[in-house]
Amino acid sequence: MIPMKKIELHLHLEGAAPPDFIRSIAAEKRIDLSGVFDAQGHYSYSDFDDFLRCYDDATSVLKTPRDYARLLTEVLAQSAEEGVIYTELFVSPEFCGGGDLQAWRDYLAAMTEAAEAGRAQGVDSRAIVTPLRHLGHERARKTAICAAETAGDWVTGFGLAGQETNGKATDYQWSFDCAREAGLGLTCHAGEWVGPESVRQALDLGVSRIGHGVRAIEDPALVRELAQREITLEVNPGSNIALGVYPDLASHPIARLADAGVRVTVSTDDPPFFHTTLRQEYDRLAETFGWGDTEFVQINRWAAEAAFCDEATRDRLR
Numbered sequence: 001m002i003p004m005k006k007i008e009l010h011l012h013l014e015g016a017a018p019p020d021f022i023r024s025i026a027a028e029k030r031i032d033l034s035g036v037f038d039a040q041g042h043y044s045y046s047d048f049d050d051f052l053r054c055y056d057d058a059t060s061v062l063k064t065p066r067d068y069a070r071l072l073t074e075v076l077a078q079s080a081e082e083g084v085i086y087t088e089l090f091v092s093p094e095f096c097g098g099g100d101l102q103a104w105r106d107y108l109a110a111m112t113e114a115a116e117a118g119r120a121q122g123v124d125s126r127a128i129v130t131p132l133r134h135l136g137h138e139r140a141r142k143t144a145i146c147a148a149e150t151a152g153d154w155v156t157g158f159g160l161a162g163q164e165t166n167g168k169a170t171d172y173q174w175s176f177d178c179a180r181e182a183g184l185g186l187t188c189h190a191g192e193w194v195g196p197e198s199v200r201q202a203l204d205l206g207v208s209r210i211g212h213g214v215r216a217i218e219d220p221a222l223v224r225e226l227a228q229r230e231i232t233l234e235v236n237p238g239s240n241i242a243l244g245v246y247p248d249l250a251s252h253p254i255a256r257l258a259d260a261g262v263r264v265t266v267s268t269d270d271p272p273f274f275h276t277t278l279r280q281e282y283d284r285l286a287e288t289f290g291w292g293d294t295e296f297v298q299i300n301r302w303a304a305e306a307a308f309c310d311e312a313t314r315d316r317l318r
């Protein structure tokens with residue numbers, strides 16, 4: 001019933017790191033990771049700010065281009081197991097060399113090799129270069145320059161992540177303009193922790209996609225606008241439930257958004273942090289909303305239309 005071949009548009013590279021992978025790198029480097037894992041060995045955090053802290057602490061063990069290449073290899077292998085044929089990964093120069101362009105190029109060279117190996121094994125990938133909202137718009141400019149200077153075969157997108165309550169998306173206009181001029185596709189996390197006004201601010205940046213965007217449901221006029229403008233939402237139901245944006249899938253707006261004609265897609269965001277997998281997301285949508293072939297084919301078609309890739313790749317994904 002559920003199609004085997006899936007497209008995932010919203011996956012944070014570090015957020016996809018299995019706990020065992022982070023533990024083994026920490027052990028190699030003799031780094032103390034107290035506060036990152038609970039007694040069961042799972043990532044441990046109490047709320048979204050604490051999740052960002054835990055994410056940063058886990059990521060702090062990744063210190064070299066080789067570490068990132070190993071991580072990408074691992075994550076693409078996981079994607080293959082989930083039946084993913086194409087994935088877009090949020091990758092941040094903030095973590096890969098602290099925003100320095102030459103360092104970012106070194107990380108990118110290592111990751112590009114891993115991405116090519118992944119493609120040979122059936123998972124095509126692209127990178128969305130990611131500034132972090134909690135670090136502010138000045139730092140984002142450096143990230144935008146890294147993105148613009150390395151736009152090409154693998155780096156095809158630019159997208160703001162991080163703490164949505166920190167400032168407005170439109171504070172990042174310069175960075176988004178810089179990325180657009182370099183030919184990058186644009187997306188922005190919004191409508192996760194803040195309501196419809198945050199989604200409108202992201203739209204003002206000229207994005208074609210919104211990361212999450214689910215709280216648009218609170219404003220019917222905005223829902224109509226998203227549908228009419230064919231804006232694609234990168235929806236991560238398991239993430240929203242694990243972080244407490246919604247109490248359960250039955251109350252999650254994904255099906256209502258789809259019914260209203262909004263182009264929704266399904267991703268996992270940071271799967272081991274949220275104890276989920278892409279298969280599990282599909283299974284739960286099938287159980288909760290009765291989604292079957294028709295809906296899953298549709299969301300993957302919308303994902304193909306919205307992917308930040310060349311037209312030949314898009315034709316293969318359709």
Ligand code: ADE
Nearest residue numbers: 012015161162189269270
């Ligand atoms: N970075 C990793 N996961 C995120 C999320 N769900 N929202 C914002 N930034 C993130």
Ligand code: ZN
Nearest residue numbers: 161189211269
């Ligand atoms: Zn995200």
